[in-house]
Amino acid sequence: MMEIISLLAGGFAVAFEPLNLMLVIIGCTLGLFIGAMPGLGSVNGVAILLPLTFLVPPTGAIIFLAAIYYGAMYGGAISSIMLGIPGASTAVATTFDGRPLAKQGMADKALTAAAVASFVGGTISVLLFTFFAPPLAHVALVFGAPEEFALMLLAFATFVGLGGDDIWKTIFSICIGLVLSAVGLDIISGEPRLIFADITGFMHGINFLVLAIGIYGIGEMLWTVEENHKAGGRSMLSEATVTVKRTIANLRELLGAWKAMAMGSFLGYFVGILPAAGATPGSLMAYGIAKQISKEPDKFGEGAIDGVAAPEAANNAASTGSMLPMLTLGIPGSPTTAILLGGMVIWGLEPGPLLFTQHADFVWGLIASLYVANFFAVVINVAFIPVFIAVLKMPFTILAPIIFVLCLIGGYAPTKDLHDVWLMIIFGIVGYLMRKLDYPLAPAVLAIVLGPLAEPALRQSLLIGDGSFNIFFSRPYSASIMTAALVLMFLPVFKLIYDKMKKKPQAAEG
Amino acid sequence: MTVRMAELCMAVTMTIFSVYLMYKSAELPIGWIEGEGPGGGFWPFWLAAVMLLSCGGILFNWVKRKTAVAASEETYIERGVMWDVGLVAGSLIITVALFHWIGVYGALPLFLLFYLKFMGRHGWPLSVGLAITIPVVTFLFFEIMLKITLPKGITEELFYPIYPLFF
Numbered sequence: 001m002m003e004i005i006s007l008l009a010g011g012f013a014v015a016f017e018p019l020n021l022m023l024v025i026i027g028c029t030l031g032l033f034i035g036a037m038p039g040l041g042s043v044n045g046v047a048i049l050l051p052l053t054f055l056v057p058p059t060g061a062i063i064f065l066a067a068i069y070y071g072a073m074y075g076g077a078i079s080s081i082m083l084g085i086p087g088a089s090t091a092v093a094t095t096f097d098g099r100p101l102a103k104q105g106m107a108d109k110a111l112t113a114a115a116v117a118s119f120v121g122g123t124i125s126v127l128l129f130t131f132f133a134p135p136l137a138h139v140a141l142v143f144g145a146p147e148e149f150a151l152m153l154l155a156f157a158t159f160v161g162l163g164g165d166d167i168w169k170t171i172f173s174i175c176i177g178l179v180l181s182a183v184g185l186d187i188i189s190g191e192p193r194l195i196f197a198d199i200t201g202f203m204h205g206i207n208f209l210v211l212a213i214g215i216y217g218i219g220e221m222l223w224t225v226e227e228n229h230k231a232g233g234r235s236m237l238s239e240a241t242v243t244v245k246r247t248i249a250n251l252r253e254l255l256g257a258w259k260a261m262a263m264g265s266f267l268g269y270f271v272g273i274l275p276a277a278g279a280t281p282g283s284l285m286a287y288g289i290a291k292q293i294s295k296e297p298d299k300f301g302e303g304a305i306d307g308v309a310a311p312e313a314a315n316n317a318a319s320t321g322s323m324l325p326m327l328t329l330g331i332p333g334s335p336t337t338a339i340l341l342g343g344m345v346i347w348g349l350e351p352g353p354l355l356f357t358q359h360a361d362f363v364w365g366l367i368a369s370l371y372v373a374n375f376f377a378v379v380i381n382v383a384f385i386p387v388f389i390a391v392l393k394m395p396f397t398i399l400a401p402i403i404f405v406l407c408l409i410g411g412y413a414p415t416k417d418l419h420d421v422w423l424m425i426i427f428g429i430v431g432y433l434m435r436k437l438d439y440p441l442a443p444a445v446l447a448i449v450l451g452p453l454a455e456p457a458l459r460q461s462l463l464i465g466d467g468s469f470n471i472f473f474s475r476p477y478s479a480s481i482m483t484a485a486l487v488l489m490f491l492p493v494f495k496l497i498y499d500k501m502k503k504k505p506q507a508a509e510g
Numbered sequence: 511m512t513v514r515m516a517e518l519c520m521a522v523t524m525t526i527f528s529v530y531l532m533y534k535s536a537e538l539p540i541g542w543i544e545g546e547g548p549g550g551g552f553w554p555f556w557l558a559a560v561m562l563l564s565c566g567g568i569l570f571n572w573v574k575r576k577t578a579v580a581a582s583e584e585t586y587i588e589r590g591v592m593w594d595v596g597l598v599a600g601s602l603i604i605t606v607a608l609f610h611w612i613g614v615y616g617a618l619p620l621f622l623l624f625y626l627k628f629m630g631r632h633g634w635p636l637s638v639g640l641a642i643t644i645p646v647v648t649f650l651f652f653e654i655m656l657k658i659t660l661p662k663g664i665t666e667e668l669f670y671p672i673y674p675l676f677f
Contacts, residue, residue: 175560189538191550194554398630400598405644412660418606439520459548463547
């Protein structure tokens with residue numbers, strides 16, 4: 001315990017270095033704006049801005065990105081409430097009650113509730129994070145190649161098991177991401193592999209950013225162009241007045257929502273830890289439970305303050321939660337952390353248990369900066385509420401070309417090869433077309449990041465086990481993770497059989 | 511084209527792509543190499559095989575009309591949307607093509623001008639202003655601060671007098 005506190009103190013020293021502090025503030029502000037823009041969330045912000053972080057040292061870079069992540073979680077609520085369009089998928093649940101409140105002229109109440117709940121969720125989850133991370137990292141120290149591979153399989157299995165109704169498309173998305181990550185030179189034999197049409201640009205492999213910016217930058221913007229076309233080019237705004245007196249009254253009313261906020265924080269944190277689950281399901285679950293434990297469930301959907309507080313606490317808590325497996329095990333809990341993980345690899349930091357011993361500065365600096373980011377995000381958020389309202393009035397046709405320019409340059413910067421910009425455009429367009437057909441794309445991005453880690457783990461395991469898959473079941477940790485992965489993967493099959501068995505008697509009756 | 515038709519086209523395209531990936535992976539050994547473990551083609555080959563399997567599943571669902579998209583007879587991309595999205599995607603492709611020829615600083619102003627003036631129907635002062643400001647900021651940020659040189663094509667020589675001002 002004392003050790004953790006002294007490490008944390010060291011972390012705060014890192015977080016309060018002038019450069020890092022500045023990065024936290026800039027990151028939070030940028031994140032708030034990105035999160036507030038309809039269609040763009042933390043994934044998009046982190047994916048598009050990652051190439052810019054090569055300028056600062058790794059610790060500063062991750063602090064900056066984590067601040068964007070945090071800020072975006074706060075910001076997502078703003079367009080959910082003001083425009084009725086979720087700023088990010090994580091803020092979908094916030095529209096249910098936030099939008100009705102805004103329509104009743106109480107947008108300031110909803111915005112304050114969202115900001116305070118986010119702060120509570122963030123704080124509780126960072127505390128949990130501080131005390132859970134070191135023990136987990138300790139367990140992970142005994143992990144070898146088979147355990148690593150089993151964990152990655154578990155990450156993919158959660159996507160298959162929990163992912164939407166079309167399982168085949170989820171599996172397809174995972175596999176295509178993994179295959180794309182295999183393009184380039186074979187890591188073991190050094191031979192060129194999957195060099196399509198003998199184009200030399202494929203020799204250096206496909207950078208995960210090319211796929212990430214393609215899908216979350218270009219693809220997402222094309223999607224928003226379509227949404228904007230359907231909305232007739234104008235999104236509706238709502239009026240809100242902000243006065244000190246009203247704010248105090250709002251805060252007093254919020255005290256009554258403490259149960260919803262606490263529940264949302266804990267639930268969000270633990271859902272966030274699960275790979276593939278993340279902040280979106282976390283916030284939706286929190287909304288559902290808040291409604292069930294509420295004394296007035298009828299008010300939900302018509303402007304219940306609990307309905308705004310619970311999901312907002314949950315999505316912030318989940319964003320911290322998803323960083324836990326990323327740092328300790330090297331398994332990202334969400335698409336955003338997958339991109340952060342990819343960034344860490346570029347900066348030369350190997351995520352996983354050793355990170356805690358070899359780069360303690362980095363880890364504790366990040367944890368401390370989460371506390372700092374949380375504080376600044378709530379202050380900036382409340383202070384900037386009137387500014388956000390003004391920026392959201394900025395037409396989409398001005399924001400869009402600026403974001404496109406960032407995408408084009410962002411796709412070029414990591415490899416300095418125009419070949420990758422072409423690939424990015426292709427991924428963007430194909431991703432847009434696939435998304436319209438309900439293909440889930442987040443698994444592909446997760447897969448392209450994990451691919452280069454999963455393949456050597458599998459090949460080494462098989463080598464240790466002399467070509468037999470039994471190796472995965474002969475070691476206690478790997479066997480239990482493997483079993484969990486297989487159960488999760490076949491969950492949909494069990495469900496299908498169960499549903500059929502339930503249907504049969506009915507069919508016999510009919 | 512209906513959503514159902516689009517679903518079929520996508521599934522068939524991806525089936526062909528999966529088979530191609532399997533064929534391409536098999537250029538490297540896909541079996542066991544004594545002392546080295548699985549060959550270089552092992553991993554992508556079997557993944558592509560799973561892709562093929564899932565395409566089979568998607569096609570099966572299509573025949574049975576099991577998923578929402580497989581049953582939907584709605585228009586895949588409406589005419590108006592196609593026009594908008596197509597214009598944006600097309601202008602991006604032309605912009606990247608121009609990167610090769612007249613470079614980033616030739617292509618970006620043209621792209622911005624096109625988007626702001628003709629897609630966004632904003633006034634000339636705003637369009638021209640942003641079409642100049644954004645590439646200048648890009649230059650200062652990427653080339654000067656981050657030292658990432660962006661492609662310049664035939665405009666390369668025009669930049670020679672500018673560099674000494676900063677370095």
